[in-house]
Amino acid sequence: MSIPKPAGLGQADVTPRPVYLNRRKFLAAAPAAFAATRALLAPPALAATRLNIAAKSPFSTNEPLTAADVATHYNNFYEFGTSKNEPARNAQNFRTNPWTLSVEGEVAKPRKFSLDEILKLAPLEERIYRHRCVEGWSIVVPWIGYSLSALLNLVQPTAKAKYVAFESYWDLKQMPLARPETAGIAFPYVEGLRLDEAMHPLALLSVGMYGESLPPQDGAPVRLVVPWKYGFKGAKSLVKIRLVGSQPPTTWNLANAHEYGFYSNVNPQVDHPRWSQAKEQRLPSFFKNHATQMFNGYADQVAGLYSGMDLRKNY
Amino acid sequence: MLKSRWTKAVVFLLCLAPFAHLAAVLFACLEQPDMSSPVWRILVPALPPNPLDFFTHLTGDWTLRFLVITLAITPLRKLLGLPDLIRFRRPLGLFAFFYGCLHLLTYLWFDKLFDFHEIWKDVARRRFITIGFAALVLMIPLALTSTKGWIRRLGGKRWQLLHRLIYVTALAGVVHYYWLVKSDIRLPALYAALVAALLLYRLAMSILRRTRQSSAVSKPTPVES
Numbered sequence: 001m002s003i004p005k006p007a008g009l010g011q012a013d014v015t016p017r018p019v020y021l022n023r024r025k026f027l028a029a030a031p032a033a034f035a036a037t038r039a040l041l042a043p044p045a046l047a048a049t050r051l052n053i054a055a056k057s058p059f060s061t062n063e064p065l066t067a068a069d070v071a072t073h074y075n076n077f078y079e080f081g082t083s084k085n086e087p088a089r090n091a092q093n094f095r096t097n098p099w100t101l102s103v104e105g106e107v108a109k110p111r112k113f114s115l116d117e118i119l120k121l122a123p124l125e126e127r128i129y130r131h132r133c134v135e136g137w138s139i140v141v142p143w144i145g146y147s148l149s150a151l152l153n154l155v156q157p158t159a160k161a162k163y164v165a166f167e168s169y170w171d172l173k174q175m176p177l178a179r180p181e182t183a184g185i186a187f188p189y190v191e192g193l194r195l196d197e198a199m200h201p202l203a204l205l206s207v208g209m210y211g212e213s214l215p216p217q218d219g220a221p222v223r224l225v226v227p228w229k230y231g232f233k234g235a236k237s238l239v240k241i242r243l244v245g246s247q248p249p250t251t252w253n254l255a256n257a258h259e260y261g262f263y264s265n266v267n268p269q270v271d272h273p274r275w276s277q278a279k280e281q282r283l284p285s286f287f288k289n290h291a292t293q294m295f296n297g298y299a300d301q302v303a304g305l306y307s308g309m310d311l312r313k314n315y
Numbered sequence: 316m317l318k319s320r321w322t323k324a325v326v327f328l329l330c331l332a333p334f335a336h337l338a339a340v341l342f343a344c345l346e347q348p349d350m351s352s353p354v355w356r357i358l359v360p361a362l363p364p365n366p367l368d369f370f371t372h373l374t375g376d377w378t379l380r381f382l383v384i385t386l387a388i389t390p391l392r393k394l395l396g397l398p399d400l401i402r403f404r405r406p407l408g409l410f411a412f413f414y415g416c417l418h419l420l421t422y423l424w425f426d427k428l429f430d431f432h433e434i435w436k437d438v439a440r441r442r443f444i445t446i447g448f449a450a451l452v453l454m455i456p457l458a459l460t461s462t463k464g465w466i467r468r469l470g471g472k473r474w475q476l477l478h479r480l481i482y483v484t485a486l487a488g489v490v491h492y493y494w495l496v497k498s499d500i501r502l503p504a505l506y507a508a509l510v511a512a513l514l515l516y517r518l519a520m521s522i523l524r525r526t527r528q529s530s531a532v533s534k535p536t537p538v539e540s
Contacts (some may be wrong), residue, residue, distance in 0.1 A: 073361070183498060184497070184498025211358070274494075285366075287367070287428060288427070
């Protein structure tokens with residue numbers, strides 16, 4: 001029986017002496033290399049990155065900012081739990097990289113955007129907005145982003161586009177609490193605006209707050225902020241923006257149309273069925289003693305969108 | 316052990332523990348002490364971002380918990396064969412009233428800043444507030460007549476009848492909670508199940524008693540010859 005000589009291995013394949021002699025060095029370096037791999041595999045959401053802000057926005061309020069700690073630890077993000085303190089705990093390992101935001105529907109140029117493309121689509125501005133929750137509390141947040149219109153103009157809405165639907169990420173593997181039977185609302189979370197509302201310069205596509213990328217519990221990596229409407233209109237962790245011909249069904253409106261209208265403009269004169277909307281609590285204040293303003297103080301800019309409309313009916 | 320004065324004192328202190336917690340958080344919110352000390356880190360791990368929300372929910376939760384515990388005393392006495400548990404029923408009921416009052420105070424003060432015009436509008440118009448308010452008001456006569464003197468004055472039977480108002484309070488409290496949550500009804504459903512079980516136990520017992528009594532009356536004991 002003849003044993004064939006292994007083919008293809010010659011002198012050149014012998015481990016070079018210096019490498020061989022350095023094998024211990026390699027072994028010593030292994031844990032570090034392993035750790036580096038781990039770092040690559042680790043959820044990138046953990047690391048907030050500082051964002052380069054090109055400009056401060058003239059839309060900013062000069063009211064005192066809410067402490068970042070308060071704004072980022074009191075969240076309604078039902079995908080990560082229905083209590084306000086749950087999202088900050090449960091969203092920490094949320095993977096936001098890679099990320100794709102698909103813009104589709106009644107548009108001339110439907111397109112999928114990567115997070116990198118979203119970050120570079122327009123110069124990032126810091127906009128300090130009042131944020132009023134339908135529940136009666138408010139915060140003042142320095143968001144980072146640009147007008148949603150910058151993105152919508154790129155895809156060129158057609159004449160058929162009348163409304164815009166915003167869809168949030170939904171994945172039971174990453175969001176085990178996001179079940180309709182326990183949370184009591186449908187998933188994925190969908191919100192909507194009229195096209196003219198969406199094109200208004202105040203409507204913000206936000207990628208950050210307090211100088212950094214959005215924390216996962218606040219809707220990383222990209223979310224909507226509509227400062228003249230109640231907070232729930234600002235859908236978080238957006239994966240899809242659809243331009244459509246008729247008013248889209250929206251999550252809270254489906255859950256309880258009587259309490260959460262499609263428009264949901266901040267309006268101190270129109271009460272929520274279960275509480276007055278005349279006053280709000282500026283967190284972390286104890287007292288609900290801050291007067292709520294019409295359109296959350298943005299009436300000068302947006303009241304024209306609703307001229308001739310009965311805001312009591314279209315709440 | 317249940318008869319000991321010390322047991323009663325320990326139960327009393329335990330019932331005050333939620334109050335101590337609330338007081339510690341309130342103090343921390345107002346005074347902003349150095350929170351890095353270990354005592355504070357255990358008592359108040361983090362300041363609540365929304366104190367109104369925090370105090371409203373915690374006082375409401377404890378009111379419902381004490382109502383459920385109070386209602387559980389009678390069944391537990393029978394089921395566990397511990398008649399002496401009765402000594403704790405009155406203080407537990409009074410603690411339910413105490414935390415209910417703190418709950419109302421949080422609403423009147425933090426939420427409404429004692430604006431009685433607005434408060435009246437809420438009570439009259441908003442059903443979850445109407446029923447919550449009713450639940451608390453119904454506890455007032457029970458708290459006032461909780462002394463031995465009042466038991467004597469009313470007579471045992473009438474006193475017992477009056478104190479069945481706690482059933483109405485517990486049911487109203489659960490409905491109040493159910494009507495106030497936005498969409499996640501798991502916690503109100505849990506309280507509803509507990510209160511329902513405790514009330515159904517009483518219903519079953521009273522039916523059982525009545526059938527026994529009536530059968531004892533209608534059927535003459537057979538005479539053995």
